[in-house]
Structures are given as C-alpha cells and as structure tokens.
Amino acid sequence: MKIRPRLLVGSLLVAVVVIVAFAWTQRSDGTGDQLDARLTDPGAVVTYPNDGLGNQSVEGTPFPDVTLADAAGNDVTTADLLGEPLVVNLWFTTCPPCAKELPAFAEVDAERDDVRFIGVNTIDSVEAMERFAGERGVQYDLYRDEFAELADGVGAVAFPVTLFVTSDGTIVDQSGALDANELRTKIDQLMVEESKLS
Numbered sequence: 001m002k003i004r005p006r007l008l009v010g011s012l013l014v015a016v017v018v019i020v021a022f023a024w025t026q027r028s029d030g031t032g033d034q035l036d037a038r039l040t041d042p043g044a045v046v047t048y049p050n051d052g053l054g055n056q057s058v059e060g061t062p063f064p065d066v067t068l069a070d071a072a073g074n075d076v077t078t079a080d081l082l083g084e085p086l087v088v089n090l091w092f093t094t095c096p097p098c099a100k101e102l103p104a105f106a107e108v109d110a111e112r113d114d115v116r117f118i119g120v121n122t123i124d125s126v127e128a129m130e131r132f133a134g135e136r137g138v139q140y141d142l143y144r145d146e147f148a149e150l151a152d153g154v155g156a157v158a159f160p161v162t163l164f165v166t167s168d169g170t171i172v173d174q175s176g177a178l179d180a181n182e183l184r185t186k187i188d189q190l191m192v193e194e195s196k197l198s
Contacts (some may be wrong), residue, residue, distance in 0.1 A: 055174070056155025062171045063088075064153030068143035070086040071126050076143060078150065079169075085115045085194045087187060090145070090156055092123040093132040097177040098160040104180035106137035108187070115187055118143065122151050122159070164190040168197055 063082065067075050092100035109117040118139035121129040125156055129142055145151055154163065154174070164173040164186055175188055178179040 007171075007176075021053075030043060051176045055158050055161055055176075058154045058163070058171050058174055061171055063163070063165045063171055064150055066149035066153055068120060068150065069146055070141070070143055071130060073126075081118060082114075082165070082167060082169045084167050085190055086118060086163070087115055087117045087183075087190070088163040088165060089118070090122055090151060090154075090161040091121045091159060092121055093128055094123070095159045099132075099136070100140055101154070101160060101177050101183075102133060102136035104128075104178065104183055106139065107139050111184075114191060116140070118149055120145050122148055130177050162186070166190070166194050166197060 005157075063078055063086075065077065065079050067077050070076050087105075087109075089101075093099070100177070105117060105119075119129075119133060119138060119140060119142040121142060122145045124144075126144065129144065133142055150156075151161075154161065154171070157191070158176060160177055162175045162178060163171050163184075165171050170193075172190060175182075175186060178186065
C-alpha cells in the first residue's frame with residue numbers, strides 16, 4: 001500500500017476543521033450567549049470553607065457504625081474506636097485545605113493525651129495516605145473509608161471534615177478546616193462535654 005503524504009495531510013486538515021467547527025457550535029448555551037470558559041484571575045486568592053459549609057449537620061447524633069480499613073487492610077469498625085474522646089478528621093491528599101491543616105493536627109496530637117486523633121482518608125491508597133500524612137508530621141492512626149461509608153454517614157461533601165466525638169459515641173461538634181488554636185479550642189469544648197458523662 002502506497003502512502004500519499006498530501007492526501008494524509010489534507011485529511012488531517014479536514015478533520016481539524018470539522019472538530020473546530022463542531023466545538024464552535026457547542027459554545028452557545030442556546031440563548032445566543034457564548035459560554036465563558038476563562039479561568040479566574042491567576043493572582044486571586046482562593047478561600048475554602050472553614051465551617052464545614054455544605055456538609056450535613058450531625059452535631060448531637062451518634063457516630064455512624066461503619067467499617068473502615070487500617071493500613072494493613074484489616075477491618076475496623078467505628079464502634080471499636082469508641083470508649084475515649086475522639087477527634088476524627090476526614091481528608092485526602094489532593095484537598096488543599098486538608099494539606100494545610102494536617103501539620104496543626106500533628107502538633108496538637110503531640111500535646112494531648114486525653115483525646116485520640118484518627119485520620120480517615122476517603123480516596124487515596126494506603127501508600128499515598130501514609131506518605132502524605134507522614135510528611136506533615138502525622139503519627140496518629142490512619143484509616144481508609146474505602147466505600148465512603150463514614151463520609152456518607154455524616155453527609156460529608158466538603159473536605160476536610162473534623163468530628164469531635166465523646167467516648168459514648170455522640171458527635172458533639174463538627175468543623176471544616178482548622179488551625180492549631182482553633183483545634184485546641186474545639187478539643188477543650190469536647191472535653192467539657194466528655195466531663196458531663198461522668
């Protein structure tokens with residue numbers, strides 16, 4: 001079979017013209033206005049919700065009884081985690097506010113022995129989860145929410161989400177991204193609620 005370069009180039013040009021023409025016709029939203037596909041100003045500061053915006057309110061509800069997986073792939077139920085006050089942080093590696101707050105969580109975890117920190121990753125592999133958290137100083141237990149049971153159980157749609165859970169399994173507070181001082185304040189409030197159980 002003999003390849004004809006001019007025919008090949010001509011065919012490619014026709015294909016490009018057809019694709020461009022098709023794409024051009026798809027730009028209209030039906031009202032005659034063109035869609036604006038420009039990105040925002042590259043110098044603009046992007047802010048993220050810090051109050052769990054968009055997430056279902058779960059304060060005062062029981063911590064969902066679901067199954068998570070530890071780093072070795074073993075099943076761990078959330079019921080197994082109860083019995084002490086918990087700070088449960090739902091996060092993943094491609095979430096910028098998650099990355100920003102993890103060092104603060106590591107810092108406060110190192111200061112406190114009256115509460116247990118738990119990281120729950122909803123997306124990443126064990127290797128990615130451990131590497132990413134480790135690079136930010138996290139030494140507390142990490143679990144995977146492989147089937148989004150916990151995320152669904154608390155209605156999480158905006159990440160990160162942090163739940164403050166008393167030893168009896170009641171979610172007493174929830175939050176979006178936190179810095180170290182905000183986290184300390186939330187834990188102090190959790191411990192006030194915990195003291196009421198005695």
